[in-house]
Amino acid sequence: MNIVVCVKQVPDTESPRKLKPEDSTLDRGAADGVINELDEYAIEEALLIKEKHGGEVTVVTMGPEKATDSIRKALAMGADKAVHLVDDALAGSDALGTSYALEKVLGRTGFDLVILGSESTDARTGVLPAMLAERLGVPQLTLASKVEIDGSAIKVQRVTDYGYDKVEASLPAVVSVVEKINEPRYPSFKGIMAAKKKPVETLGIADLGIEADKVGLAGSASEVTDFAEAPPREKGQIVTDEGDGGVKIAEFLASKKFI
Amino acid sequence: MAEVLVLVDHIDGEVKKVTLELLTAARRLGEPAAVWIGPGLENAKDKLAEYGAAKIYVAADEELTSYVVAPKVELLAKLVADKSPAGVLVAATGEGKEIAGRLAVKLDSGVLTDVVDVAEGFVGEHSIFGGAVIAHAKVKRGTPIVAVRPNAVAPEPAPATPAEEQVSVTLSDAAKAAKIVEKVVQEKGERPDLTEAAVVVSGGRGVGSAENFKIIEDLADALGGAVGASRAATDAGWYPHQFQVGQTGKTVSPQLYIAVGISGAIQHRAGMQTSKTIVAINKDPEAPIFELVDFGVVGDLFQVAPQLTEEINKRK
Ligand SMILES: Cc1cc2nc3c(=O)[nH]c(=O)nc-3n(C[C@H](O)[C@H](O)[C@H](O)COP(=O)(O)OP(=O)(O)OC[C@H]3O[C@@H](n4cnc5c(N)ncnc54)[C@H](O)[C@@H]3O)c2cc1C
Ligand SMILES: Cc1cc2nc3c(=O)[nH]c(=O)nc-3n(C[C@H](O)[C@H](O)[C@H](O)COP(=O)(O)OP(=O)(O)OC[C@H]3O[C@@H](n4cnc5c(N)ncnc54)[C@H](O)[C@@H]3O)c2cc1C
Numbered sequence: 001m002n003i004v005v006c007v008k009q010v011p012d013t014e015s016p017r018k019l020k021p022e023d024s025t026l027d028r029g030a031a032d033g034v035i036n037e038l039d040e041y042a043i044e045e046a047l048l049i050k051e052k053h054g055g056e057v058t059v060v061t062m063g064p065e066k067a068t069d070s071i072r073k074a075l076a077m078g079a080d081k082a083v084h085l086v087d088d089a090l091a092g093s094d095a096l097g098t099s100y101a102l103e104k105v106l107g108r109t110g111f112d113l114v115i116l117g118s119e120s121t122d123a124r125t126g127v128l129p130a131m132l133a134e135r136l137g138v139p140q141l142t143l144a145s146k147v148e149i150d151g152s153a154i155k156v157q158r159v160t161d162y163g164y165d166k167v168e169a170s171l172p173a174v175v176s177v178v179e180k181i182n183e184p185r186y187p188s189f190k191g192i193m194a195a196k197k198k199p200v201e202t203l204g205i206a207d208l209g210i211e212a213d214k215v216g217l218a219g220s221a222s223e224v225t226d227f228a229e230a231p232p233r234e235k236g237q238i239v240t241d242e243g244d245g246g247v248k249i250a251e252f253l254a255s256k257k258f259i
Numbered sequence: 260m261a262e263v264l265v266l267v268d269h270i271d272g273e274v275k276k277v278t279l280e281l282l283t284a285a286r287r288l289g290e291p292a293a294v295w296i297g298p299g300l301e302n303a304k305d306k307l308a309e310y311g312a313a314k315i316y317v318a319a320d321e322e323l324t325s326y327v328v329a330p331k332v333e334l335l336a337k338l339v340a341d342k343s344p345a346g347v348l349v350a351a352t353g354e355g356k357e358i359a360g361r362l363a364v365k366l367d368s369g370v371l372t373d374v375v376d377v378a379e380g381f382v383g384e385h386s387i388f389g390g391a392v393i394a395h396a397k398v399k400r401g402t403p404i405v406a407v408r409p410n411a412v413a414p415e416p417a418p419a420t421p422a423e424e425q426v427s428v429t430l431s432d433a434a435k436a437a438k439i440v441e442k443v444v445q446e447k448g449e450r451p452d453l454t455e456a457a458v459v460v461s462g463g464r465g466v467g468s469a470e471n472f473k474i475i476e477d478l479a480d481a482l483g484g485a486v487g488a489s490r491a492a493t494d495a496g497w498y499p500h501q502f503q504v505g506q507t508g509k510t511v512s513p514q515l516y517i518a519v520g521i522s523g524a525i526q527h528r529a530g531m532q533t534s535k536t537i538v539a540i541n542k543d544p545e546a547p548i549f550e551l552v553d554f555g556v557v558g559d560l561f562q563v564a565p566q567l568t569e570e571i572n573k574r575k
Contacts, residue, residue: 017392019392126356127370131360140436161270170436221369236552243562247566253538258536
């Protein structure tokens with residue numbers, strides 16, 4: 001089975017995250033880059049499926065040069081190879097542009113299964129998996145907390161507000177995963193060493209026939225017009241419990257008409 | 260005035276509060292036209308009218324709800340083509356965002372997701388990086404599609420008399436590729452939905468065990484609120500995962516958020532920072548959650564929380 005995992009490098013949530021004043025895009029230099037956390041679950045799920053059904057796992061990432069760190073980590077976890085789409089023309093792409101570019105990459109790798117995290121921790125739009133399913137014209141099996149494959153049949157549990165839906169389709173398909181689907185493995189020392197020798201193909205937009213005016217800041221269909229640090233919350237009142245802490249909160253809630 | 264399509268979020272006719280918020284927001288942008296997909300409109304009509312729906316497009320065909328997301332998108336795309344609305348509003352729930360995304364691809368239109376406000380001209384306000392930055396964004400191309408975070412806009416009634424129009428769409432084969440064979444409803448008891456609740460009481464590692472979550476539930480029930488949990492608590496298996504608040508859990512924006520035994524890590528804050536009023540109980544005076552609070556008590560949650568519950572019940 002040809003399994004492709006889309007992996008995004010994001011700024012570490014532990015370090016300060018910023019937008020750049022010039023163009024209101026993410027300041028990727030301001031923070032350490034890490035694999036988007038949910039994408040580790042996507043990689044793990046791909047590896048589990050490969051272990052059970054055979055095949056190959058390819059990591060696809062679109063991002064700046066330094067996203068190779070994330071690719072290496074994915075390969076160290078056990079993915080077989082990677083495709084890295086890097087091009088200055090892609091900087092500042094919105095979700096629509098990103099999904100268009102990723103579609104082109106997937107056109108080149110081919111796939112039986114595309115697995116993504118359900119949301120990134122930086123932009124958190126949560127739209128890419130559905131956008132890709134739409135573009136590729138294959139079943140959308142998103143927000144999955146469980147995936148089962150039997151031949152070309154695939155079943156997932158899709159998390160909903162009320163519980164979950166049981167969904168069935170046939171491959172090829174796009175899957176996005178939620179956090180409780182598995183427990184991502186840590187790369188072993190052997191895995192880290194092996195990753196250094198695994199193939200990473202680096203491509204630019206010309207290699208894939210991506211039209212420059214459909215991506216990047218200029219090609220995007222949406223734009224950030226301005227931004228500012230949120231005003232700090234007014235300093236609240238903090239009291240130490242002296243046996244009446246609960247009553248004190250109740251008084252506060254009453255003053256705010258909550259009770 | 261141009262129409263603004265509002266996709267109604269409902270479960271078998273029970274309208275979610277976020278729909279009323281969307282209708283309220285839509286009134287600033289044009290004339291709200293509710294789009295109803297699925298069964299159960301009869302019970303819901305009054306609500307939609309009360310909040311200003313000038314029109315209701317009704318698509319009751321069961322096929323539209325038998326497959327994942329795509330059929331709803333094809334219906335909306337057809338409505339956009341036929342009615343040329345000024346824009347489309349959906350709820351920024353998991354599914355709502357997916358609908359917005361697919362529709363954006365279909366229409367080659369820009370999409371803004373998880374906005375906390377939307378102003379004239381479909382300018383969206385984003386609260387990003389755990390609430391640290393406020394950004395405004397707009398759509399440059401196509402019909403603006405905006406997914407609005409539940410509980411971010413205050414719903415205001417503005418009674419209207421909606422005209423009803425039956426609509427339908429012929430689904431493509433691709434839209435019927437992911438079949439929903441069963442909907443499993445997990446018991447949530449009598450509590451309101453986490454993302455919609457006006458009051459959320461969350462417990463963290465400090466709560467210590469699954470049994471102790473009763474303390475959190477009792478407090479939530481006294482306030483008619485929902486129960487949430489930090490990732491430390493859901494990872495430990497003390498409370499089900501769907502109640503996790505934060506970056507990889509649910510984003511909530513209630514009127515009142517009470518954090519009990521939660522330190523206030525950045526990833527937790529990402530899911531609750533836009534709450535209007537924040538209260539915390541924590542035994543560590545240095546806990547970062549206290550940077551956010553309107554009112555905080557440094558103390559043992561096992562003393563303070565039950566006393567608070569008792570005091571609220573006494574005052575009822
Ligand atoms: C603060 C902020 C707000 C933004 N708001 C919007 C907005 O409202 N509308 C809009 O159109 N754009 C927005 N953008 C731009 C958006 O971040 C990019 O287009 C991004 O590439 C896709 O969005 P996402 O990361 O939110 O994807 P999500 O849909 O949240 O990510 C889901 C999954 O898609 C995969 N994935 C995402 N990006 C890549 C990638 N580059 N390479 C490989 N796999 C990937 C990963 O598996 C990931 O887990 C915003 C950006 C920022 C920084
Ligand atoms: C990529 C990523 C995504 C994440 N996503 C999320 C997410 O979605 N949601 C989330 O919550 N976390 C998330 N986390 C985890 C987050 O970093 C924290 O680890 C987590 O929020 C901690 O939970 P906590 O506050 O309950 O536990 P702790 O940080 O251990 O805090 C427990 C608090 O309870 C207090 N306490 C203990 N006993 C008592 C008592 N008897 N009375 C009063 N107070 C007491 C302590 O003083 C302490 O402040 C994520 C982490 C990463 C890296």
